Amino acid sequence: MWKVMLLFILVLSAAVGITSADTGGYTVGPCPPEEELKKLGDTVDMSGADRTLTFWEFPLSFKVAYILGYLAAFISLFKLAPIILGQIRSLSKNVTQKKIICYVLRKPGCTPSEISRNLKISLGSIRYQIKALKAEEELTLTKEGKFTRVFQNSNVFTNNDKTIISHLKGSTRKQILLNILENPEITNQEISEKLNLDKSTTHWHIKKLREDNIIFSEVEGKFTKYFVNPSVEPELLKWLKI
Incomplete structure (x- = not known):
């Protein structure tokens, strides 16, 4: 489409230019070489413009080409707008994704809410990108x-x-795990007293840890004692240091 419009502008400009010359108008050409200007002497006025022409005083071909050029540029921009906007969205998406990946590398096991809060990006956008x-x-x-x-x-x-x-990731559960790791055979009551927790709260956290085989228990008389599972202890020590 734009090629057809450009061809139309060129043909129209040529046609109007020829008409202007044929009807007593003027022809614009390149400035002669400096040697020829010297030969002409004072017959050539090189003092500058006599006056400033308004747009409407220019040849019709110039005005038509100028207006059509602006129209062609506007139409091209209109057609390119979706592509440009798509590239901007894609760039924004890539930047957001890189931020999320970097955050996850620093904070493995983080939640979408945590990422949203710390990166100051809406939760909906974070969930979509994840x-x-x-x-x-x-x-x-x-x-x-x-x-x-x-x-x-x-x-x-x-x-x-x-x-x-x-x-x-949970501070209470982390403290319970630390106490069991540092004090094998510790009981529910001892953990509750050390951390100032209700026994029911301690029991709930211990239940979750046992379900995932992070800890195990042994019953001794009326007491239940807790231990860290030896098979996960190396990983536990590794992640406690971070």
Whole structure:
């Protein structure tokens, strides 16, 4: 379309220019070489413009070409607008995704809400981008109760790693795990007293840890004593240091 319009402008300009010359108008040409100007002497006025012409005083061909040029530029811009906007959206999307990936690398096991809060990006946008990154196999998600936790999709994290990291995200559960790790054979009551927790709260956290085989218990008389599962202790120590 734009090629046809350009051809039309050129043909129209040529036709109108010829008409102007034939009807006693003037012809615009290049300035002669300096040697020829010197020969002409004072017969050529080189003092500058005599006056400033308005747009409407220019030849018709110039005015038509000028107006059609603007129209062609406007139409081209209108057609290119969706492409330009698409590129801007794509760039914005890529920037957001890179921010999410970098955050997940620094804070494995984070939740979409945490990412949204710290990156100051709407939760809806974060969820959408996480879904896209999961589809591209950049991220993996795990469920822990009502929480969805986000991890980098790589061989860095074993299933035990993901489970331990998820439990360590809660400050209360992390303190309970630390107490069991540092004090094998500790009881529910002792944990509750040390951390100033209700026994029911301690029991609930311990139940979650036992369900995921992070800890195990032994009954001795009327007491139930808790221990860290030796098979996950190396991973637990690793992630406690971070």
